[in-house]
Amino acid sequence: MSDSLFTEAINGDRRALARAMTRIDDGASGVLDAVAGLEPRRATTPGAPFVLGVTGPPGAGKSTFTNRLIARARANGERVAVLAVDPSSPFSGGAILGDRLRMEAHASDPGVFIRSLSSRGHLGGLSRATGQVVDLLDASGFDRIILETVGVGQSELSVMGLADTVLVVLTPESGDVVQTMKAGLLEVADVFAVNKADRPGADGLRRNLELMVHLGMPEGAGDGHWTIPVHTCCALEDQGVDEVASACTAHLDWIRSDGRLAWDERRADGRMRAFLDVVASDARMRAETAVRDSGLRDRIRAGSVNAYAAAAEWGTSS
Amino acid sequence: MSDSLFTEAINGDRRALARAMTRIDDGASGVLDAVAGLEPRRATTPGAPFVLGVTGPPGAGKSTFTNRLIARARANGERVAVLAVDPSSPFSGGAILGDRLRMEAHASDPGVFIRSLSSRGHLGGLSRATGQVVDLLDASGFDRIILETVGVGQSELSVMGLADTVLVVLTPESGDVVQTMKAGLLEVADVFAVNKADRPGADGLRRNLELMVHLGMPEGAGDGHWTIPVHTCCALEDQGVDEVASACTAHLDWIRSDGRLAWDERRADGRMRAFLDVVASDARMRAETAVRDSGLRDRIRAGSVNAYAAAAEWGTSS
Numbered sequence: 001m002s003d004s005l006f007t008e009a010i011n012g013d014r015r016a017l018a019r020a021m022t023r024i025d026d027g028a029s030g031v032l033d034a035v036a037g038l039e040p041r042r043a044t045t046p047g048a049p050f051v052l053g054v055t056g057p058p059g060a061g062k063s064t065f066t067n068r069l070i071a072r073a074r075a076n077g078e079r080v081a082v083l084a085v086d087p088s089s090p091f092s093g094g095a096i097l098g099d100r101l102r103m104e105a106h107a108s109d110p111g112v113f114i115r116s117l118s119s120r121g122h123l124g125g126l127s128r129a130t131g132q133v134v135d136l137l138d139a140s141g142f143d144r145i146i147l148e149t150v151g152v153g154q155s156e157l158s159v160m161g162l163a164d165t166v167l168v169v170l171t172p173e174s175g176d177v178v179q180t181m182k183a184g185l186l187e188v189a190d191v192f193a194v195n196k197a198d199r200p201g202a203d204g205l206r207r208n209l210e211l212m213v214h215l216g217m218p219e220g221a222g223d224g225h226w227t228i229p230v231h232t233c234c235a236l237e238d239q240g241v242d243e244v245a246s247a248c249t250a251h252l253d254w255i256r257s258d259g260r261l262a263w264d265e266r267r268a269d270g271r272m273r274a275f276l277d278v279v280a281s282d283a284r285m286r287a288e289t290a291v292r293d294s295g296l297r298d299r300i301r302a303g304s305v306n307a308y309a310a311a312a313e314w315g316t317s318s
Numbered sequence: 319m320s321d322s323l324f325t326e327a328i329n330g331d332r333r334a335l336a337r338a339m340t341r342i343d344d345g346a347s348g349v350l351d352a353v354a355g356l357e358p359r360r361a362t363t364p365g366a367p368f369v370l371g372v373t374g375p376p377g378a379g380k381s382t383f384t385n386r387l388i389a390r391a392r393a394n395g396e397r398v399a400v401l402a403v404d405p406s407s408p409f410s411g412g413a414i415l416g417d418r419l420r421m422e423a424h425a426s427d428p429g430v431f432i433r434s435l436s437s438r439g440h441l442g443g444l445s446r447a448t449g450q451v452v453d454l455l456d457a458s459g460f461d462r463i464i465l466e467t468v469g470v471g472q473s474e475l476s477v478m479g480l481a482d483t484v485l486v487v488l489t490p491e492s493g494d495v496v497q498t499m500k501a502g503l504l505e506v507a508d509v510f511a512v513n514k515a516d517r518p519g520a521d522g523l524r525r526n527l528e529l530m531v532h533l534g535m536p537e538g539a540g541d542g543h544w545t546i547p548v549h550t551c552c553a554l555e556d557q558g559v560d561e562v563a564s565a566c567t568a569h570l571d572w573i574r575s576d577g578r579l580a581w582d583e584r585r586a587d588g589r590m591r592a593f594l595d596v597v598a599s600d601a602r603m604r605a606e607t608a609v610r611d612s613g614l615r616d617r618i619r620a621g622s623v624n625a626y627a628a629a630a631e632w633g634t635s636s
């Protein structure tokens with residue numbers, strides 16, 4: 001990336017920002033250096049910008065929710081960026097017409113920047129690419145960054161480690177509590193929203209989630225502890241969304257006060273994960289480039305050396 | 319892993335096999351060496367064993383389909399192993415009672431071995447762990463290995479690179495063709511099944527999938543080319559399943575004849591990906607261990623050095 005493109009992007013040029021993000025998404029090498037030079041505010045200050053993760057199974061209504069949250073943030077005068085890492089997101093192009101139109105209403109608003117990130121082509125490096133884009137958005141002065149990822153898949157869920165607050169959106173159809181737990185959604189959730197609450201099973205799911213949250217609480221957890229709230233709502237009809245939005249804000253308030261140590265710990269874990277992501281994807285890229293015209297590549301492809309032996313051979317020669 | 323556990327596993331001791339798989343899933347280091355010493359048949363011979371990938375969005379009915387396919391394979395006298403890498407799979411424990419009972423019917427059959435693999439805890443290494451388990455099942459003499467993964471998420475989809483034939487199960491509710499394409503499902507599909515075909519939209523989805531398959535075919539593709547078939551079915555009522563099963567067998571016949579070069583190419587790509595997975599996850603594990611008690615770890619966690627600078631520092635010191 002040329003220095004000027006990068007400078008224009010963080011100085012508020014939308015087209016430059018979009019192009020810079022495409023370069024990151026494509027894994028263009030120059031971008032790494034430019035973004036690596038940033039000192040993101042979010043690295044040290046909770047909620048600056050407020051990075052809100054929205055995740056859950058496909059069809060849970062995450063994008064409808066995101067639209068509602070954009071509208072509320074805009075009403076507060078916040079500049080909002082939405083980053084969709086979700087093939088089922090209308091922001092990524094898989095929209096029914098109604099969603100598209102709602103999204104486009106925001107897209108014409110200069111205070112809203114919406115972009116999708118491909119979740120393919122980043123083998124093992126999705127959270128790295130997303131982290132770089134979030135750093136760039138941070139440097140570009142957005143007040144709120146909404147990260148929408150599909151809540152299935154390890155790479156997609158690990159992206160939630162970048163968020164200050166994670167909203168998990170479920171529906172009665174998206175499965176029971178056991179599935180939610182096995183998918184790893186309980187581990188990332190700060191707030192649960194049971195969407196499409198007019199459908200059968202919504203109240204049962206809410207009760208079971210509350211029970212699960214209660215069971216997951218440490219013994220003797222007291223006043224300073226965050227209890228994951230569970231709200232029912234209908235995002236499409238804009239019912240119950242205010243309560244969910246307030247719960248997210250309450251979590252932000254918590255990480256700025258009693259939850260500061262927990263946030264620091266999460267941030268520290270995230271930094272370690274980001275470091276390991278960089279190490280792993282650097283090693284992958286280095287190996288891929290280095291073996292390109294080598295006899296080792298031919299032997300690997302022909303199966304005359306297995307992956308482990310090949311890695312050992314490459315490890316001793318590199 | 320002790321040599322004896324490994325030997326018992328490949329000699330047909332079920333409990334030893336289950337324990338060996340748990341060790342692989344846990345990333346126990348000794349296992350790597352034992353499995354790395356195997357010469358899997360599937361590496362060089364299409365369909366030996368027949369590794370069938372079953373993928374698609376949560377709720378598409380993949381597990382019901384898998385159950386139907388187990389029953390047919392057992393009727394042919396095949397020994398079947400099922401490996402579920404899918405938090406929403408009843409094989410992984412997220413079952414409604416009916417599914418569980420059907421599954422347990424097979425579980426008491428000594429010709430069927432069912433195991434789930436956690437998709438968490440393998441950051442960037444899911445396909446590596448799955449590949450090792452498939453190698454172990456291969457060595458243990460199963461005729462058919464069914465790999466069930468949720469068709470959302472890059473790591474989960476890349477697991478499909480291990481399969482000879484990939485069946486993508488969709489439903490009218492699971493989204494339109496654009497979403498299927500964006501999720502990367504078209505790229506991995508050898509056979510499409512539109513399940514729950516009694517629901518509205520099934521025929522439209524089938525037609526659009528056929529159109530998409532047609533558009534994706536290379537110019538002038540002729541007799542030796544594989545055209546991805548699209549079938550409608552109701553796995554729950556066991557309707558149309560035979561046609562889907564036949565289509566999977568036809569694809570196996572194809573990779574053994576006209577499609578042999580395409581299969582070789584896919585296998586070669588898979589071997590290269592496996593090599594890069596091993597390189598990346600080795601680098602990650604090495605870095606994680608090496609920095610454990612170092613000042614670098616403290617500086618990374620405190621944010622006084624960013625991920626890129628830390629990786630560069632680690633790279634020059636390692």
